[in-house]
Amino acid sequence: MTRRQTMVLFLLLGAQFTLAVDFSIMNVAVPVIGRELHFSQENLQWIATTFALSAAGFSLLFGRIADLVGARKVFLAGLALLTVASLLGGLVDASGPLLAARVAQGLATAMVTPAGLALLTTSFPEGPLRDRALGLNGAMLSAGFTCGAILGGLLTDVLSWRWGFFINVPIGLLLIVVAPMLLAKGEVRRGGKLDIPGAVTVSAGLIALVYGISAAGEYGWADRTTLVSLAAAVVLLIAFGLIELRAPEPLAPLRVLGLRSVTWGNIGGAATFIGFTAMIFLITLYLQDVLGYSAMSTGLTFGVLGVGAFLGGVTAPRWIGALGGSSAVLVAGLLVQGVTVGALYFAGDARGWLYAVLGLAFLSSYAHVVAIVGFMVTATSGLPNEQQGLATGITTLTQQVSITIGIPIMSAIAVAQIRAAKDSSVEAATLHGINVAILANGLILVAVGLLVALFAKRRAAAAND
The missing domain is CATH 1.20.1250.20 (MFS general substrate transporter like domains)
Structure with missing residues (x-):
């Protein structure tokens, strides 16, 4: 592994670790956030669910966009969105803006994660080097989930739940400054068109799926909201499959x-x-x-x-x-x-x-x-x-x-x-x-x-x- 590859690996692992921490860091603070921002008990789940909806619903779309316009551009745009969303999330004083910040963080995750992984896999050829890089990525992913839960509890008890958002700001700025210096600009560009009907149906279908499953955990599998959401997910994802069969440049x-x-x-x-x-x-x-x-x-x-x-x-x-x-x-x-x-x-x-x-x-x-x-x-x-x-x-x-x-x-x-x-x-x-x-x-x-x-x-x- 060359020195440059080592530095690129540290950069990409740092980004993935930050996103993994983001996923779990706010979960511990949910009760405190609910009291301070006057969430009703039944709406507390949305602090986590809004993040999951946007992260899952748009990851395939942004992964494909990374192929079309370049993974480097999507990666940097996602880091910028994560930094801004985290800053605003720590400053909010009402439930609505906080949920909007969580949606933006989820979108940033949907951008940075596939783009970062694409940069990692294209920076290391198939074989032992890529296996090692993906191994370290897996370690950072799971370690980030665990550290997020522990760090969230410590920050909430010692400082404030707002630091669960603020901690991303200096990290995001550092990554935004360093990334352009290390990541090569010469990615492959297809110059093709984005499959808009496919993007709309798969994103809407995935959002309906995640929402339906989240509703099942809250209200039960027989609840009307759960059934309607899951049925909509099935219809939309079948429509996506049919669209992909006929699309000249499928998503x-x-x-x-x-x-x-x-x-x-x-x-x-x-x-x-x-x-x-x-x-x-x-x-x-x-x-x-x-x-x-x-x-x-x-x-x-x-x-x-x-x-x-x-x-x-x-x-x-x-x-x-x-x-x-x-x-x-x-x-x-x-x-x-x-x-x-x-x-x-x-x-x-x-x-x-x-x-x-x-x-x-x-x-x-x-x-x-x-x-x-x-x-x-x-x-x-x-x-x-x-x-x-x-x-x-x-x-x-x-x-x-x-x-x-x-x-x-x-x-x-x-x-x-x-x-x-x-x-x-x-x-x-x-x-x-x-x-x-x-x-x-x-x-x-x-x-x-x-x-x-x-x-x-x-x-x-x-x-x-």
Whole structure:
């Protein structure tokens, strides 16, 4: 790796880490924000949901725009938007402007994440160097989620929730100044036209999907709002598929989507993100509602998961070499993650279980990031540089949607089991619901891992499709 490549890698990893921190840093401060800005209880969820809606809804669009106009331009524009939105978010004094700032932060994430990943994959050729870069990217991604939760709690308690926004401003300015010096201007330009009908239908469909799933977590899967939103998502996404079949320059060429490396890589990626976010949610409930730990103590214990995530990212490229390919690493990560998550089914209500739970969660976090690296390498391999924006846009979409849907799905299973155990004590019913949901989580991960093993081709074979 040359000195310039090293500096580019540090720049791109810094941007991805900042975005990952952004995703979780405000979650801890939601109750405080609600009190200060007079949010109603039912509207608190929008502090997180508005970010998720815009981040997931527009990631594919901006990934494709990065292919057309250059990833460098989209990356810098996204950083500028993130910096301005963060500054305004920290200065607001009403709920509406705060939600607008969160929407803008989500849009910035939809711009910077696929563009940054496209710059990373085009800066390093396929092989060990790219695998190493994507491994470090996975480590920074998961470490950012963990650090965001811890940092959000500390900033809110010591200073103010507003610093969860302000902290992005100096980082954003630094990245905006340094990025033009390091990132090459000579990206591939196709000079084509943007598929407007495809962009409108896929963005609207993804927003409806994420909104419907978020509504399910708040109101239930049978709620009218949930059903209407999910039905609209299905109609819009089917329309998108039909448009892509006829478009002369489609937003997402079906030839690319039909590659096994892209299809099964993203299926595996979706499973690992769903499994990890659901595990975090269920362990949080377990530590607080069953074992009786405080919110601060619970947050600090997740530092163990951050260590596992970092080690997973650092060592994943070696596993690619040892196991003979990225798809094998994706499968292995999913299987280990599934087994370690499923083993949490046996956790009991005594505090002595804490050490076993944290040990299994550490291993699961390690396997999760190993699977992320396998997913990223598999889903972006075998494609030319001018399609890396699309490939990374798809992986970003997979990540954002999966993070959003994991909690509602497993929460529905846990709640159903808790209600079914109505003859038990509250603590016993809660433990039973958590155990069943976490077992289901583990079984899904193992099942997807086996499917990817059966149907996904190794990187070399995928490149020849």
